[in-house]
Amino acid sequence: MQDIAVAAGVSPMTVSNCFRYPDRVREATRLAVMQVAAELGYVPNMSAGLLAAGSSRVIGAVLPSMRNSSFYNYTCGLGRAAAAHGFELITMIAETGEEELSAVQTLLGLRVAGIALVAGEHEPGLRRLLDRSGTPVVESWGGEGAIGRGVGYDVGAASRALTRHLIAQGRRRIGFVQVAVGGSQRYAMRLPAFRQEMFAAGLPDSLVLTVRAADGFGSGAQILNEFLALEPRLDAILCPTDIVAAGAVFECQRRGLSVPGDIAVAGWGDYDIGRQLTPPLTTIAPFADAIGREAVSVLMGGQAHDDGPVETPFALEIRESA
Structure with a gap:
């Protein structure tokens, strides 16, 4: 750091601030220091600061998957917000409760400054472990009862x-896909809200297909086929993700069924595939990047934990498929 300070014509404290507290340094100075550091091959010793402070300037995020756009956008929101506070982001993928617990143990061992989880089926000992650690925690897509503080959107209102919208389009035999496990808390409020609206409209709410997981185009085709076996007059299907909805659209096309003429198809998540599909998908846009930004705000202490869950917006994106 002394070598960088001499080469850049600044003090060692300024060099330190450029790496640890970039918001305290003028942008031109920071860029000059970072250029000199790169030329000299300097990498800051994070363990030294860790020993002195007891925690690092790193935020850890545990994700159940990176197979959909929501988690990609969420991670981008986390990363940008962390960087704005002078922190780095470490992400770990954990597809099971056991893997999630192991990931959290690893992050705690690294003395991260905070941990961002995704609502789902956690191992029984996870909450106790985090409570005892004293590390700030936020549970994204979580609500009341979240580990740490929940950050998400009103899933029931979105459903x-x-x-x-489907009812207003004249749809009367609407199939609903309920995901039973694998992050079920993120789906739990959708079905009750669906049934409330169907009941209020005097329509049957029993055309529900429960699946253990819905991940991939193939599951959309299988789900549509099962619905048509249950109700040949099916005129709409409400899918748990845009990927599943796209698979259902592909299956309709294989069967010679018009979308939305014969069957309206709605997705969830506002993935890029839904915008590029023919016809483009009607869907729910949850603004996952905003969830990531608010999660970091909670971890940085910008949101008081006793104020309840942080609610972010969503949008109903009406397109040609429904």
Whole structure:
């Protein structure tokens, strides 16, 4: 750091601030220091600061998957917000409760400054472990009862809005896909809201297909086929993700069924595939990047934990498929 300070014509404290507290340094100075550091091959010793402070300037995020756009956008929001506070982001993928617990143990061992989880089926000992650690925690897509503080959007309101739209389009035999496990808390409020709207409209709410997981185009085709076996007059399907919805659209096309003429198809998540599909998907846009930004704000102490879950917006994106 002394060598960098001499070469850049600044003090060693300025060099330190450029790496640890970039918001305290003028941008031109920071860029000059970082250029000199790169030329000299300097990498800061994070363990030294860790020993002195007891925690690092790193935020850890545990994700159940990176197979959909929501988690990609969420991670981008986390990363940008962390960087704005002078922190780095470490992400770990954990597809099971056991893997999630192991990931959290690893992050705690690294003395991260905070941990961002995704609502789902956690191992029984996870909450106790985090409570004892004293590390700030936020549970994204979580609500009341979240580990740490929940950050998400009103899933029930989104489900009601999407169901009302389908009903307003004249759909009367609407199939609903309920995901039973694998992050079920992220799906739990959708079905009750769907049934409320169907009941209010005097329509049957029993055309529900429960699946253990819905991940991939193939599952969309299988789900549509099962619905048509249950109700040949099916005129709409409400899918748990845009990927599943796209698979259902592909299957309709294989069967010679018009979308939305014969069957309206709605997705969830506002993935890029839904915008590029023919016809483009009607869907719910949850603004996952905003969830990531608010999660970091909670970890940085910008949101008081006793104020309840942080609610971010969502949008009903009406396109040609429904």
